[in-house]
Amino acid sequence: MQPLRRLLWPRLGRSLFSPPLSDPAPAVPDAVVQALVERLEEAAQARLGRSLSIRQVDAGSCNGCELEINALGNVLYDLERFGLRFVASPRHADVLLVTGPLTRNMRQALERTAACTPEPKWVVAAGDCAVDGGIFQGSYAVEGGIGAALPVDLLIPGCPPTPTQLLEGLLALLAAQAPKAAARR
Amino acid sequence: MSDTEGRDGPDPEAPPPDGPSFAGRGALPEVPAPPSAAPAGAPPPPDGAVFALIRQGRAQDCRPHPRHLLDPGRWRAMAEALAAAPEVALLALWAEPGVVHACFLAEDQGRVIIASCPAAEGRYPALSPARPGAVRFERMVRDLWGLVAEGAVDLRPWLDHGRWPLVGPLAASPAANAAPAVPQPEFLTVEGEGVHQIPVGPVHAGIIEPGHFRFHVQGETVVRLEARLGYLHKGSIGLMLGKPAAVAARFAGRLSGDSTVAHAWAFAMAVEAALAVVPPPRALALRAVMAELERLHNHLNDWGFVCNDAAFAWLHARAGVLREGVLRAAALAFGHRLMMDRVIPGGVAEDPRPGGDAAIRAALAVVAAELPQLTAVYESHASLQDRVVGTGVVGAGLVARFAAGGYVGRASGRAFDARAVPGYAPYADVAVPVLAAGDVDARVRIRMAEIGESLRLVDALLDALPEGPLSVPLPQPAGEGRLVEGRLVEGLGLVEGFRGECLHWVAIDAGGLLRGVFPRDPSWLQWPLLEAAVEGNIVADFPLCNKSFNCSYSGVDL
Numbered sequence: 071m072q073p074l075r076r077l078l079w080p081r082l083g084r085s086l087f088s089p090p091l092s093d094p095a096p097a098v099p100d101a102v103v104q105a106l107v108e109r110l111e112e113a114a115q116a117r118l119g120r121s122l123s124i125r126q127v128d129a130g131s132c133n134g135c136e137l138e139i140n141a142l143g144n145v146l147y148d149l150e151r152f153g154l155r156f157v158a159s160p161r162h163a164d165v166l167l168v169t170g171p172l173t174r175n176m177r178q179a180l181e182r183t184a185a186c187t188p189e190p191k192w193v194v195a196a197g198d199c200a201v202d203g204g205i206f207q208g209s210y211a212v213e214g215g216i217g218a219a220l221p222v223d224l225l226i227p228g229c230p231p232t233p234t235q236l237l238e239g240l241l242a243l244l245a246a247q248a249p250k251a252a253a254r255r
Numbered sequence: 256m257s258d259t260e261g262r263d264g265p266d267p268e269a270p271p272p273d274g275p276s277f278a279g280r281g282a283l284p285e286v287p288a289p290p291s292a293a294p295a296g297a298p299p300p301p302d303g304a305v306f307a308l309i310r311q312g313r314a315q316d317c318r319p320h321p322r323h324l325l326d327p328g329r330w331r332a333m334a335e336a337l338a339a340a341p342e343v344a345l346l347a348l349w350a351e352p353g354v355v356h357a358c359f360l361a362e363d364q365g366r367v368i369i370a371s372c373p374a375a376e377g378r379y380p381a382l383s384p385a386r387p388g389a390v391r392f393e394r395m396v397r398d399l400w401g402l403v404a405e406g407a408v409d410l411r412p413w414l415d416h417g418r419w420p421l422v423g424p425l426a427a428s429p430a431a432n433a434a435p436a437v438p439q440p441e442f443l444t445v446e447g448e449g450v451h452q453i454p455v456g457p458v459h460a461g462i463i464e465p466g467h468f469r470f471h472v473q474g475e476t477v478v479r480l481e482a483r484l485g486y487l488h489k490g491s492i493g494l495m496l497g498k499p500a501a502v503a504a505r506f507a508g509r510l511s512g513d514s515t516v517a518h519a520w521a522f523a524m525a526v527e528a529a530l531a532v533v534p535p536p537r538a539l540a541l542r543a544v545m546a547e548l549e550r551l552h553n554h555l556n557d558w559g560f561v562c563n564d565a566a567f568a569w570l571h572a573r574a575g576v577l578r579e580g581v582l583r584a585a586a587l588a589f590g591h592r593l594m595m596d597r598v599i600p601g602g603v604a605e606d607p608r609p610g611g612d613a614a615i616r617a618a619l620a621v622v623a624a625e626l627p628q629l630t631a632v633y634e635s636h637a638s639l640q641d642r643v644v645g646t647g648v649v650g651a652g653l654v655a656r657f658a659a660g661g662y663v664g665r666a667s668g669r670a671f672d673a674r675a676v677p678g679y680a681p682y683a684d685v686a687v688p689v690l691a692a693g694d695v696d697a698r699v700r701i702r703m704a705e706i707g708e709s710l711r712l713v714d715a716l717l718d719a720l721p722e723g724p725l726s727v728p729l730p731q732p733a734g735e736g737r738l739v740e741g742r743l744v745e746g747l748g749l750v751e752g753f754r755g756e757c758l759h760w761v762a763i764d765a766g767g768l769l770r771g772v773f774p775r776d777p778s779w780l781q782w783p784l785l786e787a788a789v790e791g792n793i794v795a796d797f798p799l800c801n802k803s804f805n806c807s808y809s810g811v812d813l
Binding site: 132139140146173211 | 416418419420421424437457458460461462463464465485486487488489490491493494505506509510511512513515556572575576578579582586592593595807808809
């Protein structure tokens, strides 16, 4: 034990109080960092950017639009192959897909859902009613289209829009949000 | 735990559900319920006490089912007689300015009648003490027409959330909404150790319609569920009033998009009855083809979704493929996947397009070919059966008291199907499957059986499609047909949609414009039973129960 202790303490002391042997880090040129960041972003956009999470909100629909939106998930349209998927919470969403004429009884719920959706977000109004209130315009219970409560980025008309029409609209959003990736292809 | 007398709770007198005796239910039910019409030649059986009382009222011009105007005293007597007449089902309760209407069905005789009562000073005797199904109708009548049911079980608002500019928007002279703030909703309470609440909605996690569900939960078990609907109220009735029947039909077809054919047909049937016009045989046959396609695509959809909610994705995927085939065939034949606006008052909008017949038959052949395999998979997977069998049971007593129609009724022993009783053209022989278990599995099995029956019906209808015109013109306003100055003509239509019977009542003036209308979705009498079905189940089984009912939100929110 005695020889061991003699060896250990001086070494420990030296390592504790002497500076490290490594050279200091070189200064990183900002231009290189910036270039790498851009390349990484581009690569991430190309590989991961073709994806949108969608939160659907029925703000007054007759449920015809919901039938067709649900059909997007069947194996024939297979929405998820495009990187599009429906999520359960607005907090996870990039897109609010809103249907129906905006009823007075749903306005607050829609506004709160939109407030929960992180920016940047798209708001899509799907169906003739969501566009401008459709045949329900002028009712005491209806405010009009979804635009009466939220700024709308995309309108998909139809009564109801077919799954193909819905898909066209959503794919357009994908293309719009990934201009670089789309341009390079 | 507190309960409110007579509320839409479980029926204390209901026989206990059939317990675990679910063995031997593998075979699909095939016993058709016999139509309870009297044999030809025999004198019709006499009315029961309630119908006899109603017929004492002054007869109104309503076809094909009569309407009688009762004075409040006689209405009150009728309400009391209802308590002792369980065979009389309340199908609907609605109003016009200053008068309420109630539609009844004598279940034993298949007769339908409407009773009306003037609401002097905005009041009428309530029916809810005798008929729990009246509760939500009475709340709706107060919200829309401002008429109060005296002695009602529940007078909380229903459709009116305090957000409209008007109070009683359909009353003769609606008042401005002067309330300073939107009121908080009141929910029925539950007391007990460890009870907590789970509020869900109106915006749900899935792609479904909005509504609020208030669960009271003890541990994992649901002690009470109360639904709060009305979020989708669009004011459809107000928009239909004052319009010609052909224009108003578009609203009937958008009451509940999944039942667009059934509602448009029931509305057209009411208009045609009021105007005494008979649509041509070809139109009736094409309506039935579309109605059965609608039944098929919805049954396939919901069967798949029930399995999906039990985490059995394969059946959901296959059912989705079959359903999409039906929708694409419908689009090819009728130019619209859901067949909206194809049924019009007087007939149908257009003939099937070239190749439509073949497309429908091809799509249905695929369904018929795959149905046995899907059925075998559904029945043989323990993980799936474990979730659906014995879950969400509704007793026969409750179903009878609420007169719930469709698969909700037929899975719990109530055989009513409007295609059989009172029946309507072109249906002649419809097999009506009936089960007793009343659980999620029974509701799914009723739908599986109805898929088979719809396949058979469509084939038979297409085989014997009559030639001839597609529609008859409706009488021109002022003088033609039954449109006589100073007179209102009324009609009642009853059409079996996939969910149950759709009931439409209309009153038309001499100008051919709607002066009164009420579209009643079958969900009115099914929603309250969902609350009973969920009681005692775990929260995680609620989606399964809910999907097995699949009540319409928009249909009852009007």
